[in-house]
Amino acid sequence: MNKPLLLICAAVVGVSVMACAAKPSAQWQSDHYQADIGFYNKNDTEQDFSFGKFIAIGKRFFFDDYPNTEPFGLIPIAPIDLSALAAEQGDVVYRLGHSTVLMKLSGKYILTDPMFSERTSPVQWAGPKRFHAVPIDLENLPAIHSVIISHDHYDHLDEGSIKRLVHITKHFVVPLGLAKYLKDWGVPSENIHELDWWQSKQFGEFTFTSTPSQHFSGRGLFNRNSTLWSSWVIRSANQRIFFSGDSGYFEGFKEIGERLGPFDLTIMENGAYNPDWAKVHMFPAETVQAHIDLKGKAMLPVHNGTFKLAFHHWKAPLEDVTNIAQEQGQLVQTPIMGEQVNVDQPKWYKKWWRDIADEQ
Template identity: 40%
Template structure:
């Protein structure tokens, strides 16, 4: 018996050691985890005023308690998520005709929701992508994440022709996907990213002259478009040792006649009013409303706060994002959109809820006659 127990411990020890070795090798070798800043870059980050002790910090403090109670609560929720955390069946998307992209007059901007926080934007004769994630998993490996709710995307990367610009809000996997960027990189003229994120792109063999790394409130020009990185209240990181090593943010995209705000991820804060005062009003606010939890509400808004934030930035129309594709929290997959629609109605705030692959024309008229497509019985949980 002693010999059996001895060999059992040895076997378990070997298995644990093997997992550690394989995991360490994966983190160090896989391009998924991107690049890191050198000493000179870190010194330049320190001059921003929101970089201390090797990490970026928020203007407003975030509180995320890691104690026995909170960890126990998080584990309990993770093990017992809402039974409707994902739709019962695959979500059907609206397929896009690649030939139709770029065919509208320059004076008729169009935004198309690709699911979660990904968008195709056609504005002033230019085509851009925001947080383009075309993969099936928002994780460095399929074993580490739940599959996307829709097995097909509205359009494939192969079907996309030249893209003028790509905008990235931060380096979390549901916003910056290595495989998608690797497939896109030869088609993209320029990438706009927060400070530090450029190191990921450079490791992925994107030339430095195609990358603009930006700080909060910094403005850039792409031809006659103004592109601005504005603050958000969040964090970053792709591995175990690079938490908040890169900056995060929200974005403003302005043409002569159109003004678009993209919230990225983040908790509610004073920055929304500052953004509205400086760059508003906005024709549309693409507002995060999902993957929340009371334990981390400082870094992800509740849906009701998303409506308040849209009012703060002076948005004429809300489009809910960060829902409908991935289960990254434990709430029902429809809870975010149900709550934000209810809150918007209460505040008399126009809101559009497109299907994945559906477009919104920004032509001066507020179009809010989108169906509550998520209420379809085919997506309901079997009982």
């Protein structure tokens, strides 16, 4: 066993525990919250997430050999041209990596789960490292109307990114409990909007609705489920977009589709799945079914191609979800990172991951 790497892993765990264990536990008036257990899913999602299981998964992740969990060649990106972005008159979205999507809707900019850091970790000297550069530097972003956060895990709520977005972002729309983190990182209270499932916040022509997902939360070992996790519905003057955040497959997708659909675009989790956590992350076939349940016109799969967070081949999420979708007559859009997606003109994209060689 690699002792230095083991020490790094232990240090990451230790930093996470120390940083998060002392955070106060607020009490919430919600029909999916109990003071003794925190927030919970409506369906049974009990799986073994004990400390021993955590250590066992960590050992597999860092020390066992799973081929092609990371790309052997360079992942292509399309750098975003700021002048072209400013001149764009349509409703467009750009995948920046992992679950970070930059949208331009009705002339305003919206970011989902901004993750611009090099590593998804409580520290930047250890932890999963990104496979590719971000197509636009954070310092070059235009003024952001709203940042949407799905939950508090490190690959979705990134302290470094939030601190650098504070001065250019008007609204941060988050699930219950996340305001504490944002305030600690310099976001003014009046710019933070915490919502429970099915609650909405309207800003002019934009409406943001927190919708259920089937997941969990916690940034350390002792604050599990102390904050809420959400999917989101984003409505502008012309578009209706669904952002899944992280979720296992559940009947809630059908309810969201019935109550708030159909959707012009669904931005769906597709990656980092495994039988050990099958109830809180979707396999590709489930991602396609969720899109169908939501009554989506076209899908943009995310949560893949940027970090190693599971044991599957890094190409598998995109390859499988596109093949399954084609078989079922569903449109899945797989642009390279930074390539423009026109919400009103959905189309199939090149299967770019096939051009990257596997390790021999």
